[in-house]
Amino acid sequence: MKSRILVIEDERAALRSLSLLLSDENYDVLEADCGQTGLTVARQEEPDLILLDIRLPDLNGLQVLEQIRQETVDAAVIIMTADTTSSNAIQATQLGAFDYIAKPINDEHLLVVIRRALEYRNLDRELRKLRTTPPPQPLSGFVGHSKAMQEVYKLIGRVAASDANVLVSGESGTGKELVADAVHKFSKRAQGPLVKVNCAAIPESLLEAELFGHEKGAFTSAVSRRIGRFEQANKGTVFLDEVADLSPALQAKLLRVIQDRTFERLGSNAPITVDFRLIVATAQDLAAAVATGKFREDLFYRLNVVTIALPPLRDRREDIPFLVQRFLGRSERPVTIRQDALDRIMAHNWPGNVRELENVITRALVIAPGGIITPECIQFADRSAQSSNWLEQIPYHDGYWPVIRQVEAQLIRAALGEAQGNKAEAARILGIQRRLLYEKISELGLN
Template sequence: MRVGAYDYVTKPFETDDLLATLSRVFEKADMAQEVNALRLELGKQHAQRERIVGSSRPMLEIYKLIGKVAGSDASILVSGESGTGKELVAEAIHKASPRNPHPLIKVSCAALPETLLETELFGHEKGSFTGAMTMRKGRFEIADKGTVFLDEIGEMTLGTQTKLLRILQEHEFERIGSNTPLKVDIRVIAATNRDLAEEVDRNRFREDLYYRLNVIHIHMPPLRDRKEDIPALVEHFLSKYRWSEDAIPTTITEEALNRLVGYDWPGNVRELENAVERAVVLSRGQPITVEQLPFDSMKAPRGGRRALRERTESQAGHSRSACRRSRGG
């Protein structure tokens, strides 16, 4: 039973008992097939709902690059402002790779303090610290033969960076509280909204780790630099967010769409998605007009402040000239 057997019969056995056991085995196998089919269908639906959208020149170049690098095991660094879709790039690479049958494990490096992040990444042994009542596998161990997506890698402390470097170099690590090395076969995709080269210059990011991660670099452009993709994005979000489950996608007036295209979107695709979802709710399934768009509150958008701050810190001169161009100056 411990090596994968579902059930057993003892000798001498009755024919009826054997048939009943076999019936349960086949019933379980049928259920497993149904579950796998359902998972596959749900995966397809999710892929349609959560995908990269756009046919602009910058996006076509990104699609080409994803196609070239997906089949390799090279580490990938995805850069770009908040809300540009870096996580979707990681998902697309994983789905197009030979590692697709295995998990894509996502970790936000900014969501947890250093000690908790290391426990999340490397796992721990029972009794290794107060509250460690059982052994726990970390994300790297769970992702074996799959892909690990490290979001906001620039927020990782230097101490944790050192341990990550060892995994990239030697493909091994120890759980917290253990001295036994564990081998893992993983691909690492990291994402950042910071300029990591500048972080290296400021001694806030390890140079050797930067080069290990930056084997392949994919930069996601801000939405203001690919405004020709906004109509397709709006159509995608209108299909994703419907007034009711059985409703057809809401439509949008030409005037409202022109307003969306004309806006600068400091919060990028995420801000546009929120605006469309809000408009669908307010329009109650009727065609979306300018009145349902949140442009009064978007004069000083909360969702865009962080992106604006990041842009100012890392590319101040470029940002100012981009803003002047977008305003017609």
């Protein structure tokens, strides 16, 4: 069903221009040239969104907005104003306007804001339905009773019922994939597939075919048709991990799939329509990536409909004992942990978060004498463990490129050791793209 947009604008040329723009974008457009007419149309037609000029011949736009909010008109409101620095713009947001747009209006920016407003409005409707519904418990895979995690559980419970795009943010090792699992499990798409793709783990040259598939003969090694991940996820959920690592070209293609729900396999011009819910995750600051031009702003707005931010383990230390017990419970033999060993765990800063804790406990289970974990069993990565003279031990007579390969291998081993085997963190330490690190690990035989 088309979204209905009411445009309240007294300038006929501007009103006509906006109507044509929105009609071309497949919206159902309603028009009003003054505040009173706009209020009447809003009450009778129940639009999904209202574009409201702040200067009208009869009522001030803020007066119209205030009446809209006092009545039962359930519409997102975007204010149009020539002066974004005035108190009017601030007052508009305080009265409940979703956003305000500066005149003269930039069409592309307006369309992005409209899409965001409609998505937020639809999500808000779902949230209102769920406010009296407790969050689903337990959430499989999650451990923690801290206030921070309780908020995460509540948000998962509310978001799962909608079809809105979800951005999961958090440091590496905080459990972003578990959020995707839970959102899918408690959604109306739970009977459909959950298809996961780590965008950083697949070389750029292969990622497009992985996501969208290809026809036989699309490229040299395409010996048969391949169904892509989006096509596999029809009627289900797509989870794109490390979405910040997408190339500009793939960002553009992803934006189109989100907007149109169609794509073509490589080597084909036939459009394929898919029905999916999108969840993405990143350990990076996407807003900062947008500011530096590394990530598309329009794609960011489409992905950032709802954000679930996972706290680092150091900010929810009260959950650590429960996590330790969970990991100890995996042992095939009875194991206990001494209080002084637990104290050592509690004092650590956990840069690798839950994943690092799991690795530390797994190692402790192996070396614990007599099934008792002592402080000596709790071993953290030694950031200074690498030999200071390893360069001197390299046989330079082997030639330039063999030596370079040895240096690369040593650097990668050191970074992986410091990162507790976490490749994403190792790439950050080395200051290189994760995709390059994966390629180097394969090339140097470091698997």
